[in-house]
Amino acid sequence: MTEGDRMIEAGGIPHRVRIDGTSGPWVVFSNSLGCTLEMWDEQVAVLSAGHRVLRYDTRGHGGSGSTSGPYDFELLAGDLLAILDAVGVERCTLVGLSMGGMIAQHAALAQPERFTGLALADTTSHYGREVSDFWAGRAATALSQGLDSIALTTPLRWFTPALVARNPELVRRYQRTLRTTNPEGYAGCCAAIPHIDTTARLPAIDVPVAVIVGEHDPSTTIEHARRLHAAIAGSTLHIIPEAAHLSNVEQPEHFTRILLDLLRGTP
Numbered sequence: 001m002t003e004g005d006r007m008i009e010a011g012g013i014p015h016r017v018r019i020d021g022t023s024g025p026w027v028v029f030s031n032s033l034g035c036t037l038e039m040w041d042e043q044v045a046v047l048s049a050g051h052r053v054l055r056y057d058t059r060g061h062g063g064s065g066s067t068s069g070p071y072d073f074e075l076l077a078g079d080l081l082a083i084l085d086a087v088g089v090e091r092c093t094l095v096g097l098s099m100g101g102m103i104a105q106h107a108a109l110a111q112p113e114r115f116t117g118l119a120l121a122d123t124t125s126h127y128g129r130e131v132s133d134f135w136a137g138r139a140a141t142a143l144s145q146g147l148d149s150i151a152l153t154t155p156l157r158w159f160t161p162a163l164v165a166r167n168p169e170l171v172r173r174y175q176r177t178l179r180t181t182n183p184e185g186y187a188g189c190c191a192a193i194p195h196i197d198t199t200a201r202l203p204a205i206d207v208p209v210a211v212i213v214g215e216h217d218p219s220t221t222i223e224h225a226r227r228l229h230a231a232i233a234g235s236t237l238h239i240i241p242e243a244a245h246l247s248n249v250e251q252p253e254h255f256t257r258i259l260l261d262l263l264r265g266t267p
C-alpha cells in the first residue's frame, strides 16, 4: 500500500484503489495481466490536472485480494462496476489495456449508460482457438511453479528490444511486479482471457472509442485492433510506433496524447 491507496470491498474481496485529481470528469483505468495500477503512472501524472482519476488492481493482482479461479469477464467487470458504485462514480471515460481492455468492453456492454468514452488498448474482442493451450500452459505454470519463469520471458512481449536495451531498470521493475503477482490470481485471469468473445456485441457501443495498439505488439496485434475498430462505428484507430504490448509504458507521451484527444471529444 502506498499513501493515497484505499481498500474497497467489491465482488466479495478487497480491492486496492487509488484516486488522483480533485475535480473534473472521471477517468478510470484497468490494468493488464501481471501488472498493477502503477502501470498508469505516466498517464495519471498528466490527466489528474483537470480530471478525477481512479485506478485499481484487478482481482488477484497487486494489493487486491484473490480467490481461486477460473475467473471470467463477468466477474472481473462486475468488480470494476462495484468499485465505481462504492466510490460514487456515476459516469466516466474508461481506459483498459490488454486484459483491462477486455474488462472495459464487458463493463461498457453491461452498463452502457455509465461510460462517456472508452480507450481499448493492446486488446482484442476474440482470440482464435489456438491460444487456448498457451493460456492453459501459463496458468498451469503459475500454479505449479509460481511466476518466476513467466517473469523472465514475458517482458520480451511487453517491450520492444530497443526499450529493453535502453531501460533495463524499467524492465526489471515490471518483472518484479509480475514475479510477485499472486499465482492463483494470475491463473484465474489466464482462464478468462482466451474466452473473450465480444465482437458481435460491439456495434452496440455508441460513445467515442480510441482503439490503440503498439506497432510491434506480438500478443494483441494490429489485426486485433483493426477488428475492434471495424466493429465500433464511433472508433478511431491509433497505431503507436516503437511500442510493443505495453504501449502506454513504452510511449507514454504518445499514448497520453490520444487519451487527451479522446477526453476532449467526450461529453
Ligand SMILES: O=C(O)CC1=CCC(=O)O1
Binding pocket: 032, 033, 034, 097, 098, 099, 100, 154, 157, 193, 219, 220, 245
Ligand atoms: O501477458 C502477455 O503476454 C500479454 C497479455 C495478453 C492479455 C494480457 O492481459 O496480457
